[in-house]
Amino acid sequence: xxxxxxxxxxxWLGAWGxxxxxxxxxxxRAIRLLVPVIFGVTLxxxxxxxxxxxxxKAVLLPPPSMIGTAFANNLPIxxxxxxxxxxxxxxxxxxxxxxxxxxxxxxxxxxxFLQKGLLPVGNFVxxxxxxxxxPILVMWFGFGWQSKAAVVVxxxxxxxxxxxxxxxxxxxxxxxxxxxxxxxxxxxxxxxLRLPAAAPFIFNGLKISTTLALIGxxxxxxxxxxxxxxxxxxxTEVGRLALDMxxxxxxxxxxxxxxxxxxxxxxxxxxxxxxxxxxG
Numbered sequence: 263x264x265x266x267x268x269x270x271x272x273x274w275l276g277a278w279g280x281x282x283x284x285x286x287x288x289x290x291r292a293i294r295l296l297v298p299v300i301f302g303v304t305l306x307x308x309x310x311x312x313x314x315x316x317x318x319k320a321v322l323l324p325p326p327s328m329i330g331t332a333f334a335n336n337l338p339i340x341x342x343x344x345x346x347x348x349x350x351x352x353x354x355x356x357x358x359x360x361x362x363x364x365x366x367x368x369x370x371x372x373x374x375f376l377q378k379g380l381l382p383v384g385n386f387v388x389x390x391x392x393x394x395x396x397p398i399l400v401m402w403f404g405f406g407w408q409s410k411a412a413v414v415v416x417x418x419x420x421x422x423x424x425x426x427x428x429x430x431x432x433x434x435x436x437x438x439x440x441x442x443x444x445x446x447x448x449x450x451x452x453x454x455l456r457l458p459a460a461a462p463f464i465f466n467g468l469k470i471s472t473t474l475a476l477i478g479x480x481x482x483x484x485x486x487x488x489x490x491x492x493x494x495x496x497x498t499e500v501g502r503l504a505l506d507m508x509x510x511x512x513x514x515x516x517x518x519x520x521x522x523x524x525x526x527x528x529x530x531x532x533x534x535x536x537x538x539x540x541x542g
Contacts, residue, residue, distance in 0.1 A: 266315030277301070280300060284300075309326055321503050321505055322505070323505070329510055332504075347480060348492075350407035350410070351407045352411075355415045355475060355478070355479065356471060359417070360468060366380075367430065381427065392482075396478075396481055406488065410483060414475045414479055417474045417475065418478075421467045425470075426464050428463055432459045433456065438455075461530075468530075469523055469530070472526055473519050475522075480492050480493040480515065496511050
């Protein structure tokens, strides 16, 4: 067997044993962070060893060292692509879509007609393939970031809407009777009962939408964009067979999406600390 492949097997077994040992120790924040870090580093090392051991061509699967070199050598390009796709396209569409979904959910909560009429239409629109909607929206809004934001709005609107509407109906009968006993108005019920009860559901929709927003912005760039952006760069570099640069863009997207999800999760933890799911 190739020495590099044997080394990859040894690394895997060693990391496996270390993580099993760590899982038996007294759990604290450091150990909970160390286990996934060891697992991730192990995957990168094995990827490097296996690719080089099997002599896989870089045009098929470049090793992590080559991807890291491409990342380091193209930081200005990657930064410009990040700003165009994530900040301008994904973030703007995310805030517009989630804000519109929240406002619509309140209207639906007050109207039985909208509950029966809009939600089924929303489920239909949510099922539409993004690869079919993206080129249409690019034609409507142009090749700038606005068309990418429009795609993101469509992708994040209905997950947040459905979760918010479901959450606003998550009170118990006793809680609703208590608010009626106090003769609470709808704004009082909304602020003191319905929104706090819906908070975990709302944040579920917001967390789901963090990944959908970035995916939507990248996919939309495949159908037309200025000469900058993650989707544009991926499609261009694939055509040039520069797979190291493609993987560098994928790494940027993965880090941005993970950080975005983490920020929303931290806000959820600070906001819904009273919920059983957030208690230690």
